[in-house]
Amino acid sequence: MKISVVSFLVIVLFSSFSFGKIHVATTTPDLAAIVHEVGQSEVEVFSIAKGTQDPHQIEAKPSFMVRLRSTDIVFEQGLELETAWIIPLIQGSRNPKLLAKDGLIELASDLEPIEIPKANTSRAEGDVHPGGNPHFQLDPIRLGKAALLIATHLGELDPSHKDFFQKNAQAFQKTMQEKTKLWQARIKKTGITEIVTYHKTLSYFCDRFEIQCTIQLEPKPGIPPTASHLISVIEQMKKRKLNLVLIENLYEDSVAAKLKQDLPQVVVSKVPVYVGGDSGILTNEQLIEKLVQAFEQTTH
Amino acid sequence: MSSKFSFQFYSTLAFFYRPLVFLFLNLTFAASVSSGMNSPNTSANALFLYRNSNFHQQDADPGNLDQDRNGVNIQEAELQFYSDVDPYTRLSLLLSIHPEYEKNKDGLISEKWIIQPEEAFAESNIIPDMTLKIGKFKAAVGKHNQLHTHAFPFILAPLINLNLLGDEGLSDVGFSTAILLPVTNWFSEFTLQYLRGEGTNTEFSSPQPTDGVGVAHWKNLFDLSDSLTLELGASYAQGENLYKKTTSLAGADLTFKWRPTEGGRYKSLLFATEYLQRTQAQTLVENEQGKGFASWLQYQFAERWAASYRYDYLVVKNSFNPANLPNDTVNRHSVGLAYIPTEFSSYHLEYDQKASSLMNPAGETIDKTIFLQANFTIGAHPSHSY
Numbered sequence: 163m164k165i166s167v168v169s170f171l172v173i174v175l176f177s178s179f180s181f182g183k184i185h186v187a188t189t190t191p192d193l194a195a196i197v198h199e200v201g202q203s204e205v206e207v208f209s210i211a212k213g214t215q216d217p218h219q220i221e222a223k224p225s226f227m228v229r230l231r232s233t234d235i236v237f238e239q240g241l242e243l244e245t246a247w248i249i250p251l252i253q254g255s256r257n258p259k260l261l262a263k264d265g266l267i268e269l270a271s272d273l274e275p276i277e278i279p280k281a282n283t284s285r286a287e288g289d290v291h292p293g294g295n296p297h298f299q300l301d302p303i304r305l306g307k308a309a310l311l312i313a314t315h316l317g318e319l320d321p322s323h324k325d326f327f328q329k330n331a332q333a334f335q336k337t338m339q340e341k342t343k344l345w346q347a348r349i350k351k352t353g354i355t356e357i358v359t360y361h362k363t364l365s366y367f368c369d370r371f372e373i374q375c376t377i378q379l380e381p382k383p384g385i386p387p388t389a390s391h392l393i394s395v396i397e398q399m400k401k402r403k404l405n406l407v408l409i410e411n412l413y414e415d416s417v418a419a420k421l422k423q424d425l426p427q428v429v430v431s432k433v434p435v436y437v438g439g440d441s442g443i444l445t446n447e448q449l450i451e452k453l454v455q456a457f458e459q460t461t462h
Numbered sequence: 463m464s465s466k467f468s469f470q471f472y473s474t475l476a477f478f479y480r481p482l483v484f485l486f487l488n489l490t491f492a493a494s495v496s497s498g499m500n501s502p503n504t505s506a507n508a509l510f511l512y513r514n515s516n517f518h519q520q521d522a523d524p525g526n527l528d529q530d531r532n533g534v535n536i537q538e539a540e541l542q543f544y545s546d547v548d549p550y551t552r553l554s555l556l557l558s559i560h561p562e563y564e565k566n567k568d569g570l571i572s573e574k575w576i577i578q579p580e581e582a583f584a585e586s587n588i589i590p591d592m593t594l595k596i597g598k599f600k601a602a603v604g605k606h607n608q609l610h611t612h613a614f615p616f617i618l619a620p621l622i623n624l625n626l627l628g629d630e631g632l633s634d635v636g637f638s639t640a641i642l643l644p645v646t647n648w649f650s651e652f653t654l655q656y657l658r659g660e661g662t663n664t665e666f667s668s669p670q671p672t673d674g675v676g677v678a679h680w681k682n683l684f685d686l687s688d689s690l691t692l693e694l695g696a697s698y699a700q701g702e703n704l705y706k707k708t709t710s711l712a713g714a715d716l717t718f719k720w721r722p723t724e725g726g727r728y729k730s731l732l733f734a735t736e737y738l739q740r741t742q743a744q745t746l747v748e749n750e751q752g753k754g755f756a757s758w759l760q761y762q763f764a765e766r767w768a769a770s771y772r773y774d775y776l777v778v779k780n781s782f783n784p785a786n787l788p789n790d791t792v793n794r795h796s797v798g799l800a801y802i803p804t805e806f807s808s809y810h811l812e813y814d815q816k817a818s819s820l821m822n823p824a825g826e827t828i829d830k831t832i833f834l835q836a837n838f839t840i841g842a843h844p845s846h847s848y
Contacts, residue, residue, distance in 0.1 A: 212688065212723045214723050214724040215723055215726060216726075216727055219726075219727060221721065221848055222845060222847070222848050223683070223685070223691060223848050224649035224651070224681075224683045224848055225648065225649050225683060225684075225685045225691070227642070227649060228642070228645075228646060228648070228649050231591070231642065246845045247845060250844070250845055250847070253552075253587065253593075254593075254642075255642075256587045256590060256591045256592060256593060256642050257590070258587070258590055261587055262549075263549075285804075285806060285840075289804075384804065385804070386765055386766070412727065413727070414725075414728060414765075
């Protein structure tokens with residue numbers, strides 16, 4: 163009996179040392195992919211939203227509360243992208259670690275947000291984020307910086323692996339920086355300087371790769387395309403000679419037929435904008451590669 | 463329900479609650495006083511309702527004015543304030559404003575506006591796995607009773623809620639603790655509540671101030687897939703009534719929700735059903751029995767459009783107050799169409815057909831009503847529970 167008690171204790175202790183991983187939750191799969199790069203075997207990570215779901219509209223399913231109960235830290239993109247559901251989920255988890263000051267970490271606010279409204283905004287302008295555009299997940303340079311921020315927070319939770327996390331984050335950042343140069347060259351080669359998107363999901367991507375994407379199919383953020391707005395978009399596309407429309411695959415591409423009717427040469431491409439948004443897109447790098455390929459395919 | 467069981471039920475609740483309430487109050491009041499630097503989150507909601515029914519064309523009973531008059535009116539306006547008090551506690555205050563009709567001293571019907579706290583409670587997660595609550599709140603009896611009017615899936619509450627829990631549902635001042643049970647494969651929450659028994663619900667209004675109402679609710683939610691969930695709930699409540707005897711409620715609810723992970727912006731489906739039964743006791747007469755169910759289906763078929771259907775059933779026997787709760791079997795069908803431009807506005811068109819033994823002045827027993835409701839929200843409204 164004594165032996166079995168000792169064996170049990172050894173197993174429990176061994177388990178706690180061997181499997182003393184940091185349990186991390188992220189709001190989007192892109193952040194989960196970064197956490198995986200930074201934490202590797204020292205973290206267990208899951209994303210609440212899937213790559214095919216719009217993170218503006220995730221439902222606060224109680225089953226996520228159960229998973230968050232044993233979570234050590236949550237990373238969110240922020241700027242009110244996920245506020246409507248992540249706060250109720252954390253409160254519902256009743257997890258003191260997450261309810262504490264450093265339980266929920268917002269990343270976008272530390273990554274030089276763009277498209278910050280100049281004046282006081284109202285909902286008459288649609289779903290505008292007062293703190294700026296939260297969709298930084300398509301900018302490889304900001305992803306590298308996000309990795310460093312994530313490494314700092316993971317290091318605070320597990321100081322014994324602080325250097326390990328920093329080293330991994332720096333390696334990830336370096337890869338992203340190097341790849342950015344290659345992606346920039348490839349996009350430049352396509353000669354495309356301006357595109358149309360459905361929502362402002364690609365603003366950071368466009369900003370990084372010096373593409374203009376000020377025209378959206380949505381008349382206002384969060385408002386579906388209207389007939390009159392589409393006519394205005396078509397007129398602007400004709401005027402500016404635009405041939406590429408990227409529709410984030412969270413949205414229906416029912417407007418594609420109308421666009422092609424008026425602009426036969428236009429290429430309308432449905433693209434993933436989150437990791438996991440398409441089969442085979444498992445990393446941040448693969449996601450951006452897919453977008454770059456969409457540019458290249460337009461010119462072939 | 464025997465008085466022995468009743469005593470045991472309350473004793474168990476009291477045993478459970480005393481230390482929790484003591485701890486909650488101590489933790490709340492022991493926190494150092496620091497002024498809130500930020501304004502609380504505020505939101506306002508307005509429900510405008512047009513109603514046309516063959517049962518509400520005139521006051522059938524001049525002594526008991528029709529409160530659901532035909533025509534257009536503000537169904538309800540709601541003001542909500544909520545914020546963290548400090549690292550330990552959150553406070554929510556929800557004021558409801560709605561019209562009521564009365565006869566003035568000249569015998570003319572006039573409209574007066576009622577402002578009342580629909581909910582006002584403090585909540586804390588200071589104890590792991592628990593949510594503690596004190597104040598006035600909607601009791602955890604089924605799912606629908608916990609909804610605010612602007613979140614109702616149909617214009618009116620189900621017949622079982624309206625008739626067995628009252629116009630405003632079961633809502634009172636009390637204490638609540640919701641415990642997340644230690645299961646990992648599904649969400650399982652057990653809620654225990656103690657209400658003072660002095661709310662608007664006459665079936666729980668004992669003349670003895672110390673008589674309260676005990677409420678227990680068990681909620682389970684299973685992820686059948688990433689797109690489909692199944693929720694099962696069971697509720698029980700018991701308290702003393704006006705006749706110093708026991709009123710008990712028992713309920714069950716089942717909800718299937720489907721929203722695909724791909725294209726979930728454009729389509730979703732919900733099926734829900736709730737069962738409720740109420741028994742009231744009184745000396746020397748048969749127990750009053752009321753029971754029924756409501757089942758409904760909501761189908762979102764486009765980004766901004768949803769259609770819905772509900773069937774309601776209620777049966778009441780040995781009513782203690784036949785004028786307000788007739789001995790009857792009532793059926794109702796409701797068909798609705800919703801246009802939802804954004805999460806902050808919606809328009810509902812609904813047709814209800816209710817069959818009972820009640821007759822309108824024209825001798826009709828089928829109540830046919832058409833509704834058009836506009837629902838607007840401004841400010842930082844908290845998201846509704848799943």
